[in-house]
Amino acid sequence: MIIDAFLTPYFPETENQFENSLVVMIDVLRASTTVCAALNAGAKEVIPSDSLDKAVRIYNSLSREVRFLGGERNGLMPQGFDAGNSPFEYVPEKVKGRSVILSTTNGTKTFQKAKNAKHKVVAAFANNAVITEYIKILLSEYDSGDAKLVFLCAGTNGRMSYEDVLCAGIIIHEISQIYTDCTITDTADAARNLYAFNANDMKNFLMKSDHAKILAAKGFEKDIEFCLTMNTLPVIPIVGSNTIRALDI
Amino acid sequence: MIIDAFLTPYFPETENQFENSLVVMIDVLRASTTVCAALNAGAKEVIPSDSLDKAVRIYNSLSREVRFLGGERNGLMPQGFDAGNSPFEYVPEKVKGRSVILSTTNGTKTFQKAKNAKHKVVAAFANNAVITEYIKILLSEYDSGDAKLVFLCAGTNGRMSYEDVLCAGIIIHEISQIYTDCTITDTADAARNLYAFNANDMKNFLMKSDHAKILAAKGFEKDIEFCLTMNTLPVIPIVGSNTIRALDI
Structure with missing residues (x-):
């Protein structure tokens, strides 16, 4: 192993590297911890999005009852979002059964890497x-x-x-x-x-x-x-x- | 400080970062150590070149008595070079008073960074x-x-x-x-x-x-x-x- x-x-990225x-x-x-908090609070899923625009587009494509828009830029919650990037904001009353769209500065880019990983x-x-x-x-x-x-x-x-x-x-x-x-x-x-x-x-x-x-x-x-x-x-x-x-x- | x-x-590079x-x-x-060896052996200068082609062009532009072409790709000496990247090859008998053109895989790229540094x-x-x-x-x-x-x-x-x-x-x-x-x-x-x-x-x-x-x-x-x-x-x-x-x- x-x-x-x-x-x-x-880092140098190559095809099929992972x-x-x-x-x-x-x-x-805080992105890793916030993902854990959201899922532990019963969120159906977390959808990471590297861009704010894309996050809002995904949010708009989902029905009101199941969507929740969270994230940060430079640590702070973007205007119109349901939550920032604090794990304390991802509680059952807010996210249970919902799709949490999460856009953060560093974490979400990382979560979208390594396409070919097993x-x-x-x-x-x-x-x-x-x-x-x-x-x-x-x-x-x-x-x-x-x-x-x-x-x-x-x-x-x-x-x-x-x-x-x-x-x-x-x-x-x-x-x-x-x-x-x-x-x-x-x-x-x-x-x-x-x-x-x-x-x-x-x-x-x-x-x-x-x-x-x-x-x-x-x-x-x-x-x-x-x-x-x-x-x-x-x-x-x-x-x-x-x-x-x-x-x- | x-x-x-x-x-x-x-790493993310920005204008005037350094x-x-x-x-x-x-x-x-071995590039750092080879630079030290060449200069310690009395080389006039070391000219780092990230590409082999450019290294050969610089070499050809200098007169026979003052030029010395060294470097490696994947650790080994490229064909036609005077030396590889071993510090032991940079001795006074070979490099004293000369311009050593050095092209290595990792080091020379680094030596050419940080243009604006003091x-x-x-x-x-x-x-x-x-x-x-x-x-x-x-x-x-x-x-x-x-x-x-x-x-x-x-x-x-x-x-x-x-x-x-x-x-x-x-x-x-x-x-x-x-x-x-x-x-x-x-x-x-x-x-x-x-x-x-x-x-x-x-x-x-x-x-x-x-x-x-x-x-x-x-x-x-x-x-x-x-x-x-x-x-x-x-x-x-x-x-x-x-x-x-x-x-x-």
Whole structure:
């Protein structure tokens, strides 16, 4: 098995690069966590859209009772949206049974990558334990030596974000303890080491990271605190061609 | 002061992004080390060229006595070249007083970035101590709070290479101990932490890295061993608009 990671969405992209891969998509602050919150609150699906215009078009094509429009630009809710990008806004009273159209600056672009991947899931700190268990199950279905586990970190405006890298790092740490003979690329190993280096004080460490500081300056301390807390939303988001749905568990 | 780093040449590029910056370019295996070797052996200059064609055109435009054509594609010397990308090929008998045209897969692209930077230098393990001292001198000339120190790591075919990141990490570690109130981005801090994490066994650690394994498979063990050794080539390569020259010291 190979474990690889991309710390930002900027990398050389080639045809069929992720074919047969198990791809884990991560944007801890806040798209990944918001997807988990929406699905955990009973949303039928999350439809990621990289452009605001496209998000509004999808919204307008759906009937009033089933649609919910959420997202952010530069951290803030666009005008006319039902919600921003705070996981606290995605509660059962608002989203249960609905299609949540979500357009965020960094995360949704990432969720739409890796078209040819065999499996795509969304990870956050909020669903870390269950998503790791599910990744183990998916990997067990591959022929030995044939699996490729790839982490796509959203980062912030094209730059590396520590919270995404450490979230990948925890999972890489777990999986590499089982698959002891796997090949780990420099990038994936860096994520694992950066997690191991900060495992004892991860939350405090991440509160001082670039993206947390940007969001804190905009008043999102409560979101940051929640997004950096482990295992609050035990949901497994599966990314399909146009939509993200929770695995029935 | 801000300390930032880019772990690969893939990142969002904007006009004037590096204006007023002190940019440190790093491709340890092997372009950075080869530049240091050539200049330390008395080459008049190194002219980096991202394309082989352009390298040959520059070569043909120079007189026979002063020209020397070196480089690699996929690690190997292109046909008709005077040398590959091994620092051992750049000895005084071959390059003293000459213009070395160097075309390598990853490094030369990096050396040509950051057009608007105020200062650009090339770092490797081979010149780590002297380049760190020179960076300190350059930083002392900035007004307090105004400096931006940026590390551009070449990586390997668009992917992160541990040896470049740890080479940046040593320098970031040194500088951040002096400028204790500087802002360090997540990426630069990651480089520093990855170095700190492996400082006691750096060379052994790097021998197992992605790029070292690729080069070892091609028979370049001697180059790897040399490129990962500290402070063998006490030279300060200054990157100009088209050429890299050694600082007179």
